[in-house]
Amino acid sequence: MVILFSGNFGYLCLTMRKKFGDWLLDIAKYMATAILLTSVFDDIRESWISYVTVSISILLSLIVGLILTKDEKKEDK
Secondary structure, rough: OOOOEEEEEEEHHHHHHHHHHHHHHHHHHHHHHHHHHHHOOOOOEEEEEEEHHHHHHHHHHHHHHHHOOOOOOOOOO
């Protein structure tokens, strides 16, 4: 991540980015839990549409969450 400003603002952006990434990971877990519980307790008529839509949403939020929470360490050689 490129930090355009130095000082406290850069730290704030990094902290907010990690918190947002954690939030997206939580959302992915909640969506996975919701679709699993719904499929167990209820007969979904158009199940393949629901599964595909939720699976895409889970993958997108999971990937973006993992990218945002990735710890970027620069190695000095």
